[in-house]
Amino acid sequence: MENTKELRTWLDDMKLNHPLVIAGPCSAETEEQVLKIAHELKDSDVSYFRAGIWKPRTRPGMFEGVGEIGLHWLKKVKEETGMKTCTEVANAAHVKLALEHDVDLLWIGARSTVSPFIMQEIADALAGTDKIVLVKNPVNPDLALWLGGIERLYTAGIKNLGAIHRGFSTYEKSKYRNTPEWQLAIEFQNKFPDLPLINDPSHITGKRDMVFDVCQTALDLNFDGLMIETHYDPENAWSDAAQQVTPDALKQIMVDLKVKKETE
Ligand code: PEP
Numbered sequence: 294m295e296n297t298k299e300l301r302t303w304l305d306d307m308k309l310n311h312p313l314v315i316a317g318p319c320s321a322e323t324e325e326q327v328l329k330i331a332h333e334l335k336d337s338d339v340s341y342f343r344a345g346i347w348k349p350r351t352r353p354g355m356f357e358g359v360g361e362i363g364l365h366w367l368k369k370v371k372e373e374t375g376m377k378t379c380t381e382v383a384n385a386a387h388v389k390l391a392l393e394h395d396v397d398l399l400w401i402g403a404r405s406t407v408s409p410f411i412m413q414e415i416a417d418a419l420a421g422t423d424k425i426v427l428v429k430n431p432v433n434p435d436l437a438l439w440l441g442g443i444e445r446l447y448t449a450g451i452k453n454l455g456a457i458h459r460g461f462s463t464y465e466k467s468k469y470r471n472t473p474e475w476q477l478a479i480e481f482q483n484k485f486p487d488l489p490l491i492n493d494p495s496h497i498t499g500k501r502d503m504v505f506d507v508c509q510t511a512l513d514l515n516f517d518g519l520m521i522e523t524h525y526d527p528e529n530a531w532s533d534a535a536q537q538v539t540p541d542a543l544k545q546i547m548v549d550l551k552v553k554k555e556t557e
């Protein structure tokens with residue numbers, strides 16, 4: 294990949310004086326839930342509102358997302374709050390619908406990054422788009438798969454790119470839901486130093502009371518942003534109930550975080 298400086302133009306153009314913040318529920322559940330959370334996040338550092346519409350669940354029989362109707366709710370979020378919107382896409386059909394409904398930023402989930410076939414299908418469906426596309430690390434600690442996913446998108450002409458570090462599955466017991474393996478994130482930064490790198494403390498920790506510390510570590514390591522799952526009633530969320538924080542808690546996290554200055 295040449296000319297990698299241009300990969301961060303989308304982020305530099307936002308001229309934020311703080312890390313990029315993406316927040317919103319793990320899953321869009323109802324129109325009321327989506328809009329209530331969005332309104333509670335409106336006057337905060339959040340630039341992009343996230344909500345999963347198609348949910349990749351490990352075992353069948355759980356809530357698998359509301360599907361296409363959720364894209365109409367995201368459009369309302371944009372109209373009513375001015376926040377930009379984002380959702381996960383996991384195949385060409387999702388990409389087509391998300392682009393038709395003008396979702397501003399699409400992310401590729403950890404279970405998709407592991408599959409070169411799916412990554413290629415998504416890259417082909419996105420070819421030439423100017424939407425922002427973020428690639429989560431694969432579920433397993435395989436740096437090459439992560440880099441390969443980014444390269445497939447770049448080769449398909451997608452220039453507004455970034456990555457999300459969401460930790461890695463392990464067989465060993467750990468205090469984390471997905472261990473951060475910070476060294477691997479640092480290796481990623483060394484390979485693609487200009488590519489915006491966002492941290493996802495929610496899926497790393499799996500527990501809301503650990504979210505702050507992971508955010509702080511990420512900022513200390515010069516991450517460009519944070520994606521934090523946020524719900525007004527986390528305990529009763531339809532997915533990832535243990536890790537979501539309330540909008541008020543999110544705002545407090547942003548106040549408490551120490552952001553490194555360029556000169557440090
Ligand atoms: C999510 O962001 O809700 C999600 C499913 O994440 P991941 O792909 O990191 O598991």
Ligand code: MN
Binds near residue numbers: 532533
């Ligand atoms: Mn989630």
